[in-house]
Amino acid sequence: MTSNLTPSSGQDSTTHSQSSRSKTDPAWEHVSEERYGNGRRALICLYCKSITKGGGIHRMKLHLAGVKGDIGPCKLVPPDVRFRMENSLQEFVNAKKATKEADEYRNPYGPNVSQFEGDMAEGEEEVQEMQSPMAASSGKRKKSTMDKYFAPRNTEGAQPSMRGVLAGKEATWRADMAIGRFFYDACIPTNAMNSFYFKPMLYLQLDAKKEVQLLVDSYRVIWAKVRCTIMGDSWTDNRQRTLINFLVYCPEGILFVKSVDASDIVKDATNLFQLFDEVIEWVGPLNVVHVVTDNAANYVAPGRLISQKHKHINWSPCAAHCLNLIFKDIGKIDHVAELVRRASKVTIFVYNHVALLSWLRKMEGWTEILRPGATRFATTFIALKSLHDHKHDLQALVTSKFFVDSRYSKDYKSQVAVSIILDNRFWNDCLIVVNLMSPLMRLLRIVDYDERPSMGYVYEGMYRCTTFTKVGHSNIEPNRIVFWM
Structure with a gap:
């Protein structure tokens, strides 16, 4: 053109x-x-x-x-x-x-900060009095790097030009927004709002809110073109409150909609359906083609109700949650549960004795032993893999002169842990379980990946996991593999 x-x-x-x-x-x-x-x-x-x-x-x-x-x-x-x-x-x-105003214009921060700025002005006068005699005689002051953020003046005491005022305000706006984004991104504790200097920052929230609204509007355009998926994530915090996070997914990205405190409501099919339906109406029913929730029974029924009301919307359980439940069921098998219980005794033995832990940390290449999480059942098998990686270090510890001569070797619980550490059958069982779980662990990482869609990998991944479990370890003793069938 x-x-x-x-x-x-x-x-x-x-x-x-x-x-x-x-x-x-x-x-x-x-x-x-x-x-x-x-x-x-x-x-x-x-x-x-x-x-x-x-x-x-x-x-x-x-x-x-x-x-x-x-x-x-x-x-x-x-x-x-x-x-x-x-x-x-x-x-x-x-x-x-404001062109009719003279040297100073209205301060947007309020009278309190005006007083603070007055204190700064007095400090600047003190700094100017400490200038070198050569600078004082010439009547010129060396420019600092901060000068470019202030509007220039043609003569001392003259009103800034219109162009200079706009340039200065643009630079100020950039700095203010950078501070505001840092404040929100760094998750600064809310008690920081008690600071005397927090009130002047409140006006930044208006700009941030408008910026987020523009982002939401741009996402709405994508939802109308390619449609989107609504995701519901239920979890319990440290205060035993049940929270449900609602998110909207599209190829452009994931948008957090809201978080609902469901502690005081009965989480049955009717109430959960109403919560999801409100989000669907906010997004636009024609823009939604898919709803993903946990695989719990009380979430399956709302999925059916959604599909009945909106014929074009399909419901499916969360693949990551399903895999997590598979790990939970496997962890309940007697052989695996006993293996995890013995592994836990070894971990507790190491971390309950500071001297032993200090001795291990001096080993070359030592890394901390991972411990399973309360609700992330896959971490049980990650902890077994971490413990097996430390097999030789732990055996070196319990056979060292340092441990044999110490008072720890006489303790009954320590002797139980030592017997487990020196039991090669225990370590072989750990290796078998870790190897059998590795395909499911890889699949869990794939479906829990946020950067790209993973639905196309689920069925093929489950087929490969089944094939690996039945064929890949056919040389294992029958009494060791029967619990996988």
Whole structure:
């Protein structure tokens, strides 16, 4: 679209300097400039390639902000860029109203911070009094790196130019948003809000909320095009509260919708169906094609009710949750449960004696022994693998002169742990269980991966796990493998 634009050769250095000085507007980052004909300027949008001849950057800013005008709104501009352009236009309107004010303009942070800024001003006077005699005699102060964040002034005490005020506010807005994002991303404790300086930061939440709303709007466009999946994740926190997180998945990403405290409601089919139906109505029934929940009985019935009300929506259980329940059932088998119980005795023996743990940590390549989680049943087998990796270190410990001569070797519980550590049958059983569980562990990692869809791997993965279990370990003694059939 720019082939008819040719650079002008009649520009002099004065015109070039004026052009470079005028490019402080943030919209220039998203616009390219060309010259044509007798040196007239054409501005080109970097997103939709729209061209405007004549006029200034303000017209292109209206275009990027989505304001209907003689150019028309840009349909390809990213949400964050459109948000910045809207803020810049609003700041321009606010600054226009403040042109009659003199040296100082209204402080948006309130009177308390005005007093704080006054203290800073007094500190600056003290710093200026400590300048070198040469700087004082010349009347010039060395510029610091912070000077670029403040609006320039032509003369001492003069009102800042309109362009300078806008540039300074743009830089301030960037810094404020960076601080706000850090505050939210770092999960700073909420008691930090008791700080005297937290109140001035509250206005950042409005910008952050609007930014998130723009992101949600962009996701809604994707939902309407390719449809989406609603996921419900139920869990219990440390205070024994039952929480249900609702999320929406599409190829563009996962969006957290809300978290419901279901501690005070009966989690039957009717109540759970109402919770899911509210989320479906918020997303848009025509945008949803799939609902994923846990495999518990009280979640299976709401899945059927959803499919009855919305014929095009299918329900399926969470593959990761199903695999986790498989690990739970396998862990209840007598042979495996006894193996896990003996392994737990060894782990407790090591971590209950600081001197023994200190001796092990001096071993080359030592890593901590992993312990199973309370609700993540796959971690039971991860802990067995971790313990088996430390077999030789543990055997070296209980046969060392340090341990034999210590008081720990006389204790009954220690003797039980030592007998387990020196039992080769125990270690062989650990290796068998770990090898048999490794295909399921790999499949669990695949279905629990957030970066790409994993539904296509589930059935093939389960088939391979079954084949591996029945064929891959056919050389194991029959009494060792019978519990897998």
